[in-house]
Amino acid sequence: MAAQGLNGARERLVVIGNGMAGCRAVEEILARDATRYAITIFGAEPRVNYNRIMLSPVLAGEKAFEDIIINTQEWYDANGITLVSGDAVVSIDRATCTVTSASGRVEAYDRLLIATGSEPFIIPVPGKDLEGVVAFRDLDDVDKMLAAADKGGDAVVIGGGLLGLEAAHGLSLRGMKVTVIHLMPTLMERQLDEAAGFLLKSELERRGQTILTGADTAEIIGEGGKVAGVRLKDGREIAASIVVMAVGIRPSTALAKSAGLTVERGIVVDDHMVTSDPAILSVGECVQHRGTCYGLVAPLWDMCRSLAEGATGGEAPYSGSVTSTKLKVSGIDLFSAGDFSGGEGCEDIVMRDAARGIYKRVVVKDNRLIGAVLYGDTADGSWYFDLLKREEDISDIREALIFGQAFAQGGGALADPNAAVAALSDDAEICGCNGVTKGKVVDTILGGACSLDMVRSQCKASASCGSCTGLVESLLALTLGDEVKSGPKTMCKCTSFSHDDVRRQIVEKELKAIPAVMQALTWKTPDGCASCRPALNYYLLCAWPGEYVDDQKSRFVNERMHANIQKDGTYSVVPRMWGGVTTPNELRAIADAADKYEARLVKVTGGQRIDLFGIKKEDLPAIWADLNAAGMVSGHAYGKSLRTVKTCVGSEWCRFGTQDSTGLGIKTEQMTWGSWMPHKFKIAVSGCPRNCAEATIKDFGVICVDSGYELHVGGNGGIHLRGTDLLCKVETESQALDMCAAFIQLYREQAWYLERTAPWIERVGLDYVKAQLLDDPEAVSRLAARFRYSQQFMQDDPWARRAAGEDAELHQHLAEFRPFPKPRLLENAQ
Amino acid sequence: MIGAPVTGEWIDIGPVTQISPGNARTLPVQGGEEIAIFHTMDNQFYALVNKCPHKHGPLSQGIVHGTVVTCPLHSWNISLKTGEAQGDDKGCVPTIPVRVDAGRIYLLREALVTARAPEKAA
Known part of the structure; x- marks a missing residue:
């Protein structure tokens, strides 16, 4: 093929597309063999070749069109290229090796290059064709x-x-x-x-x-x-x-398709950008190479090099590109590259500097960098990208990798973060939020603070935004060696903060979304784990009632489905029975529902209600609708929330009863239902000290006596049986209700997620709880008011919302796949 | 998608918007296993047989974090990429190759039809 060029008659190369890919390919060919081809370029736009990715700065007023021209008319002239602009090619005839343009111009080719790029995807909505x-x-x-x-x-x-x-x-x-x-x-x-x-x-x-x-x-x-x-x-x-x-964009393939070339998502090309017709090449966003279509500019350069090599008799196959992205919005630094979806064998290294608004994440697999996301500080983006593309072994610099090139390649001592901290002067500021120097942190440690938490409480270093936590930990390690006490239970492995610290900072910093908490408190993982997500969701819900939007995907399945999952994947459904009281109508509705939805077991629960087992997730909204129609709402038997209020029949019926325990139980349940809590919460009201409602093993228990109501807290009938402690005695029902609301709110605001009242009270002490509720005469009304405020957003039957169609996708299959039955093999015939 | 390009017939199961990030949905396969299709917070899609290798808990109902799902029954952590149980737990559930193209999700037919649930762990 090269012989033709030597014979003097140049091969005719026709290029469809005067964009970045087409022109770049021509440049690459000219650089290798300037005389081989007579070149004609067709462009649909009536102008010379310009840098399309710089249209954003033109729109923003940062550049003019002249600034983004790549090749002027002189370039076309100097290289003997015929530019046909403003005249799109409309058909390719492979039999005669010609192309025809919109104006009727016919051009013959020996080699054709299709560089039609991509076209914007227009969503097919009414009004898409309007002017504007x-x-x-x-x-x-x-x-x-x-x-x-x-x-x-x-x-x-x-x-x-x-x-x-x-x-x-x-x-x-x-x-x-x-x-x-x-x-x-x-x-x-x-x-x-x-x-x-x-x-x-x-x-x-x-x-x-x-x-x-x-x-x-x-x-x-x-x-x-x-x-x-x-x-x-x-x-x-x-x-x-x-x-x-x-x-989005779509590869522009109509022309290639109508010419009969192999087109899937894009025009299919080989490693030298040759299409299914050996005379036709294709390059840029219109192609599909090894199953991938690219929508970024960087792969073009590699594609064009391989194309030019192939088209001039050389060999340098294109093997695909790893791409990186930068957002061209001035003042916002953002970079991403490679695969940052993590997973098996991948390790995430995350650094968050809340004070400076920085988030960096690199993903490492088998000692190689495979992905990076940088926000706020992208200075090291190209370095990470380079490590990624070269698949360099980073085990030597792994410890310091996240701190960037300067630090990681500081070599030897500096690559060890501890050594780097050791090298800091005593005056160096460790904690910017609280103005604490290295000297002061070391003094505090030498003065007896042997854990992160002690350092935090004594000198405040890393007690605010927490971004210097790593530095403080290094100082602890340097100063104390093995004597460092690991801090008291952090929330989970994703953070160095305890539950209390997280809750305090959510309020102090007014954090109102899970990603905001993770950023501000420098979470070590990109999106938390199955322990911290539900905890954060609850803490935010508790801190910002009426404001925070519940994050369904951070809830355990039962709370997401508003039913209890069973071992076979079906659910159990428990409607609320206020104070354990029901009616023939409700029972009929429950019986009908049990029949209709084929409940496999109908069971009376320990909390004085009826549980329907074996309900399919698809049927949940329908059974709820039926129960709603009979006046029943969700029993929250599935939630970290108020479960039931168990009662005895009390003074209305019982010859020993001293007060209306059933009535008080119903009022208590009406006040407390629907509230989300750190863990499940059970209440009981007994009408006399015989205690038939078993109030002394509940989270909040009332024992009615002749002179009033004894209020008990912190009981638990679970793995560790714990009888309640007497909190106080009150004289009236309304005092009992207020104290109940106040106690619940104190528990809601202060206990750790998944901590029942019993371990909470053991941890903080009954005296503390009593002091919080009883020392200040206003405390109960303040806490109760906060509880009631929050309740106005919580007492909204979740079953009714689902029955009305909310989150319907949670209950429905995506589709059903019915593979066509395969013809039976004639195995037996042999 | 992991490893070498997978070829075969791809079944279109609808637009990506049907599954919001951090969630999963199910696809029953007649004569086969129910499949759970996950959309991670990083906007990747994965598909697994909807049965935890431990006690066959419905993985589609678990909390998704990173590329791991925590089974709703006993909190086993299962890799969405490989189907392997994480940590000290041992077990593996079959994965189904997923491809996303022009906003639609495709699953490999062959894998859909042939995937079988693992034996429950002892």
């Missing part, structure tokens, strides 16, 4: 956005990926009020993990953009043929004079 709906793909789109921005007003960007956020940033800088609508819960979810996505969202909101995640567009609203706004599927409407669709 634009993509963000070429300079024409930018011009339309600039024209809209000149008039000011509202803009909506659909798509919170890289492109969408850059468009939003540009429009925002141009003075528009921008709302970003993103389908997924995390911005840039393909490049960022939840933690970094949360930080990005917070920062963009701080800059005045409105970010709606988990938002699905239903329709683009028009007025006189022009865009007027966007309506979401949940009914919200957002006004807009321009709507930018930036939900």
Whole structure:
């Protein structure tokens, strides 16, 4: 093939696409053999080749079009290239080896290069064709956005990926009020993990953009043929004079497909970018190489090199690219590369510096770096990317890897974090929040503080944001060697803070979301674990009633399904029976439900209610609807919450009864049902000291006596039987109810998650609990008021919401797969 | 997806938006095992036979953290990538290759049909 070039008659190379890939490929070919091909380039846009990825700075006003031109007309002329711009190729005839353009121009080729790139994906909603709906793909789109921005007003960007956020940033800088609508819960979810996505969202909101995640567009609203706004599927409407669709790109393959080339997601190419027709090459975002389509610029350069080698008789196969991403929004540093999904054999190294708003995560597998996400400080992004691409063994620098290149490659002593801390001067500040120097921390340790917690309480180092925890731990190790006392039970392996510290800081720092807590308290894992997520969810729910939005995915299955999972994966259902009192109607409804949903066991529980076993998850909303219809609500038999209030019949019926224990039990249950707590919570009210309701093994027990009510706390009939302690005696029902509310709230606010009242009281002491409730005459009313405030958001029957269709997907299969039965093999016939 | 490219027929089970991050949903297979499809907080998708290797607990109902799911019955931690029990627990549940393309989830047919639950641990 090379012989043709030597014969003088140049081979004809026709390039479809005057974009970055097409031109780069031509440059690479020219660099290898400038005389081999006579080149013609077709471009659909009426202009020379420019750097498409720099459209964002053009929109933002940071660059002009002239600044982003890659090849001027002189370049085409100097290399003898014919540029046909503003005239798209509309067909390829492989039989005659010709292409035809929109204007009817026919060009013959020996080799054809398809570099048609990609096209924006337009979501098929009503109104997508209105004037004012634009993509963000070429300079024409930018011009339309600039024209809209000149008039000011509202803009909506659909798509919170890289492109969408850059468009939003540009429009925002141009003075528009921008709302970003993103389908997924995390911005840039393909490049960022939840933690970094949360930080990005917070920062963009701080800059005045409105970010709606988990938002699905239903329709683009028009007025006189022009865009007027966007309506979401949940009914919200957002006004807009321009709507930018930036939900993604699709390889532009129509031309190749109609020419009969092998096209899957993209145009299928080999390692030298040759398509299923050996005369036709393809490169860029339109291709699919080894099953992968790329939407970023970096792989282009590698592809073009391999293409040029192949097209000029050389060999340098393309083997795919590892890509990295940087967001081009000024002032926001964000970088991601490789695979950061973690998992088997992977170790996450996470560093969070809450004070400076930094989150760094690198993923290591088999002593190699395989992924990185950096937010706030991306200086080491290229270094990590380099380590990743070169698959370098990082075992020597592993300890210091997360601190970046300067630290990790400081070599020898510096690569050991302890040694690095040892090298600091005594005046060096360890804790920025509390202004504590290294000297002071060391003095505190020498003065007897032998654990992290003691250092924290004595000199305050690492007691606030906690980002210097690692430094303090190093100082402990350096100063005391083996004598370091491991701190008192941290919440879990994801954090160095105890439950109490986490709860205190949630309130002090006004942290109102799980990712916010993880960032501010420098969590060591990206998204926590099965222990800390439910605990944090509860702590936030308790600290911010009415404000915090419950995180379903951080709840144990029973609380997510509002029923108790059984060993066979079915559920048991327990409707509430106030004070253990029921009616014939309720019993009939329960019996009907048991029949209808084929309950395999109907069991009276220890808490004076009826439990229906063997209910399928798909049937739960329906059985709840039936029980609701008979006036019954969820019994919360599944929750870390108020379970039942057990009663005896009391003075109304019993000849020994001293008070209306049933009535008080019902009032107590009506006051306390629905409240989330650190653990399950049981109440009982007995009408006399014979104690038929077994009140002295409950979390809160009332024993009625002639002169009033004895209130008992901290009982437990579980693994460790514990009788209650007498808290106090009160004279009236309303005092008993207030004390119950106050005690529950104290427990809710102070116990650790999954700590029942019995171990809690043993830990803090009965005297402490009594002092909190009884010393200050106002304490009970304050605590009770906080409990009642919180209850107004909690007493909302979760069964009724599910029965009405909320979270329906939790109860439904995704689909059902019925493989077509295979024809039976004729094994027996042989 | 892990390891070498997997080939075969891919079954489209619908858009990615059907499963929110941190959650899982189920796909019964007639004549086979129920499959749990997970969407992690990092926006990766994984599919496993919906039975914990321990006592066959429904993994789809567990809490997802990183690329691990904690079984709702006895808190075994199962890797979504390999199906292996983590830590000191021993056991493995079959994984089903998943591909996400243009916003839709695809599962490998062959694996869907042939996957079988492990024996319950003693």
